[in-house]
Amino acid sequence: MTNPLLSISRLTKTFQVGSQKVNAVRQFSADVAAGECLAVVGESGSGKSTVANMILGILKPDTGEIRFAGKSLPLRRSLIHRRQIQLVQQNPYSALNRSRTVGASLRLALDVHKIGARSQRVNSVIELLAEVGLEADIAGRYPNALSGGQCQRVAIARARACNSQLIVLDEPTSSLDMIVQARILGLLNDLRLQRQLTYIFITHDLAVVRNVADRVVVMKAGEIVETGQTDRVFTDPTHPYTRRLIAASPVVTEEEQALREILRHTMEN
Numbered sequence: 001m002t003n004p005l006l007s008i009s010r011l012t013k014t015f016q017v018g019s020q021k022v023n024a025v026r027q028f029s030a031d032v033a034a035g036e037c038l039a040v041v042g043e044s045g046s047g048k049s050t051v052a053n054m055i056l057g058i059l060k061p062d063t064g065e066i067r068f069a070g071k072s073l074p075l076r077r078s079l080i081h082r083r084q085i086q087l088v089q090q091n092p093y094s095a096l097n098r099s100r101t102v103g104a105s106l107r108l109a110l111d112v113h114k115i116g117a118r119s120q121r122v123n124s125v126i127e128l129l130a131e132v133g134l135e136a137d138i139a140g141r142y143p144n145a146l147s148g149g150q151c152q153r154v155a156i157a158r159a160r161a162c163n164s165q166l167i168v169l170d171e172p173t174s175s176l177d178m179i180v181q182a183r184i185l186g187l188l189n190d191l192r193l194q195r196q197l198t199y200i201f202i203t204h205d206l207a208v209v210r211n212v213a214d215r216v217v218v219m220k221a222g223e224i225v226e227t228g229q230t231d232r233v234f235t236d237p238t239h240p241y242t243r244r245l246i247a248a249s250p251v252v253t254e255e256e257q258a259l260r261e262i263l264r265h266t267m268e269n
């Protein structure tokens with residue numbers, strides 16, 4: 001790949017748990033092009049979130065390098081580095097501060113990253129909410145007064161606050177019911193196309209992968225066992241583990257069909 005936006009080489013992370021060493025991630029390498037959606041799949045404990053946290057600078061890799069737009073990211077990230085890559089987590093309620101209104105949380109992100117003029121930031125909060133399909137009056141509410149879907153939209157708006165090109169999504173729809181999940185995936189697809197965003201999309205749900213990802217990385221016990229274009233991986237998986245994952249996932253369920261229809265609809269409009 002020429003000039004990837006993100007280039008990850010040979011990341012390794014070991015945790016010491018008591019007297020035991022856990023090899024959470026071994027020699028993880030991947031390139032992500034600008035505008036691409038790269039899915040990272042694998043069973044629970046395969047190391048997906050550890051990779052995400054190293055990309056975000058939350059965890060320090062033991063070895064390996066992460067380059068963003070051609071430049072190596074340091075272990076200690078500056079505010080500018082943190083602005084470049086944002087996270088959306090699985091549980092939006094724990095991601096947002098319960099004692100702050102939605103407006104205050106979004107405003108804080110704008111203030112911390114010094115986005116726009118101070119006097120403009122009230123408007124920016126409303127624009128961010130509109131971008132994720134929420135009305136301005138949501139700004140006055142606390143997270144516990146929102147539905148799971150609304151709360152995840154706020155988390156996406158916050159990730160968008162500093163206009164990052166790259167968003168790491170760690171199981172962003174896993175805690176939502178099927179219809180809400182489909183709508184959030186539709187929103188993420190729209191944002192990616194409209195704003196030329198780049199996603200690293202972590203999920204254990206292969207139906208989601210088939211519908212949103214350009215390419216897939218399959219992880220098993222901390223290592224990549226297969227990488228490829230989504231269509232190729234699903235039609236002609238090369239690694240036995242990928243074959244088992246696909247075989248264990250229903251071919252096309254009614255829910256996936258519903259998801260496809262909602263996604264098709266959001267992409268046409």
Ligand SMILES: Nc1ncnc2c1ncn2[C@@H]1O[C@H](COP(=O)(O)OP(=O)(O)OP(=O)(O)O)[C@@H](O)[C@H]1O
Pocket residue numbers: 015016017022023024042043044045046047048049050051204
């Ligand atoms: N802070 C930590 N301390 C010790 N071990 C950890 C820590 N974080 C992760 N691990 C271990 O590292 C391995 C990879 O964990 P990780 O959370 O990255 O998996 P995952 O693929 O995200 O799983 P899930 O799908 O359940 O979220 C697991 O064996 C986990 O127990």
Ligand SMILES: [Mg+2]
Pocket residue numbers: 048049050
């Ligand atoms: Mg995880």
